Amino acid sequence: MVIQMTGTTKSRRELSALYKIIMPILKQIRVDMILFYGSLLGYHRESNFIEGDDDVDVLVSRTDFNKTVQFLRVATYTPVSRKIYNCVGITFNAWHETSLLQVYYKGVGPFDIFAYDLIGDNMVVKSCSNHAFPKSVIFPTVPITFHDFPIHVPADVEKTVVLSYGKDWKSPKVKNKDYIWEKIPEVICLKDV
Numbered sequence: 064m065v066i067q068m069t070g071t072t073k074s075r076r077e078l079s080a081l082y083k084i085i086m087p088i089l090k091q092i093r094v095d096m097i098l099f100y101g102s103l104l105g106y107h108r109e110s111n112f113i114e115g116d117d118d119v120d121v122l123v124s125r126t127d128f129n130k131t132v133q134f135l136r137v138a139t140y141t142p143v144s145r146k147i148y149n150c151v152g153i154t155f156n157a158w159h160e161t162s163l164l165q166v167y168y169k170g171v172g173p174f175d176i177f178a179y180d181l182i183g184d185n186m187v188v189k190s191c192s193n194h195a196f197p198k199s200v201i202f203p204t205v206p207i208t209f210h211d212f213p214i215h216v217p218a219d220v221e222k223t224v225v226l227s228y229g230k231d232w233k234s235p236k237v238k239n240k241d242y243i244w245e246k247i248p249e250v251i252c253l254k255d256v
Contacts, residue, residue: 071117077171078102078112079210082119085166085174086212088150092134094127097204097215099177100191100227101238106209107220108233117238119174121214122188125162128178132157132164163190182256192245193253196226225249 073081089096098106100120105113112119123131135155138148145151152169162178179186185195186202200222204215217223224232229247236242244250 072115073117073171075112075114078116078119081168081171081174082112082210082212084168085119085153086210086214088138088148088153089131089176090212091148092130094123094131095204095215096127096176097122097201097217098207098209099217099223100175103216103220104224104228104232106207106216107224112210113235118172120177121175122177122179125178125180128162128164128176131176135164135166158190162188180256182253185251185253187253187256189256193256194227194244195251195253196223200226226251 098120099122101113101116101118102120105111105116134148135150135153135157138144138150139153139155145153153166154170155164155166157164162180164176164178165173166176167173177188177190179188181187181198182195184198186198187196188194196217200219201217203218205218205220206213207216208214226249227244228236228242229249245252
């Protein structure tokens with residue numbers, strides 16, 4: 064099975080619209096979300112989404128990931144439930160074996176929800192080659208408001224960005240062209256987890 068980790072590039076306006084449609088739905092289930100990957104980079108570098116990014120990225124605990132999948136299964140099951148939960152136009156793919164949930168609104172997306180696991184002194188994102196971050200860099204998270212919705216960011220945003228994109232994170236790059244995560248020296252990918 065191949066998971067599509069890159070999609071069609073979108074404008075900031077399109078990413079913001081997707082975020083503003085999906086966030087109220089996710090807020091119904093009261094999960095703690097952390098802005099992450101390209102969305103965190105955009106927040107930190109540009110105080111906005113990155114023009115031309117392909118998705119919205121958030122991170123949730125494994126428990127909240129499972130809770131979100133279950134909620135979406137119920138909320139999108141029938142036309143009646145879609146209306147009750149305000150999920151008309153919402154579809155999703157849940158990749159349990161890789162801990163990734165991709166949510167779409169009328170075919171636009173993905174809004175990626177990554178599960179993390181706490182393993183030893185690390186927070187690990189298994190769906191991204193077991194990408195690991197020291198817990199002290201991520202926790203305790205900091206509440207912010209981004210595009211009119213409350214969300215959290217890691218305790219040390221800049222260190223998180225460095226561990227995701229390398230020391231030259233300030234220079235815009237194209238995913239899978241100008242950088243590949245596994246080849247960035249600062250990126251930590253654990254084996255056998």
